[in-house]
Amino acid sequence: MLEVKKLPTGTLLDIENVKKTDGIESIEPHRHQYFEIFWVISGEGSHSIDFMNYPLCSGLIYFITPGQVHHVHDLPDGLYAISFCSSLISSDFRSQKILEQIFFNNRSYHPSISVDSRGKQALKKLLEILSTELGSPDCDNELINMLFTGFLRYLMRYQPVRDDIPKANDERMTFLLSLIDSHYTDRRNADFYADKLSLGSKRVNELSQKYFSKTVTQLIHEKILVEARRQLAFTTRTVKAISYDLGYQDVAYFSRFYKKATGESPQDFRHNWFRSSG
Known part of the structure; x- marks a missing residue:
């Protein structure tokens, strides 16, 4: 644990x-x-x-x-x-x-x-x-x-200044991350986050790309993958139970999503993690 x-x-x-x-x-x-x-x-x-x-x-x-x-x-x-x-x-x-x-x-x-x-x-x-x-x-x-x-x-004073991002942070993007943290298991459509931010879907994706170099969907997927790894590495829950917890009713679909994003299946990640930590 x-x-x-x-x-x-x-x-x-x-x-x-x-x-x-x-x-x-x-x-x-x-x-x-x-x-x-x-x-x-x-x-x-x-x-x-x-x-x-x-x-x-x-x-x-x-x-x-x-x-x-x-x-x-x-x-x-x-x-x-x-x-x-x-x-x-x-x-x-x-x-x-x-x-x-x-x-x-x-x-x-x-x-x-x-x-x-x-x-x-x-x-x-x-x-x-x-x-x-x-x-x-x-x-x-x-x-x-x-x-x-x-x-x-x-x-x-020592935060790096990049020419491709604004000098001041947009509070809406901080709020976007907070919204994703709270709703990533049940809201995967950019429209939901755009509505919460009183923006159009196109605009929220433009801002997300500007600040994070990722779309809203990519940010959601990133959050899901991190949480999946946490549960695979530090719990004994089955892949099926983890997929349900992350909002996927079809474990096969979740496994395909995970492998496409990471290059290995959830089971392979768990096996490799325990082998490297043992």
């Missing part, structure tokens, strides 16, 4: 300076109920997010959202593991927008950014102040909120 990690009761923010000699906290894949930032300070390693492998190299900062499957294969010499609850961030529009923009790229392009030496110095100072305040017996939560929001805001 896939472990779901939670922060201790009452903890809104946790900052760990992890060394390779400490060993991997979780040798098995797991999910978080919180946001996590992995900032590699030195050395090289590797990890996977939703079954996609990524390098852990010095200067790279990864963003992992609640619910994603995270698996650290090899720790680098040193990294910061920063875990926080969404309630740490103020509910005002500007603060919530920062959170959305920082983790937006996680779903649209590459789930990491790279910082230079100047950025490292500034961000380390912020983390040091935050760590000191967290360890204080009279910790000021309001100050923690302000400092950590500043930390996220500073990170935004």
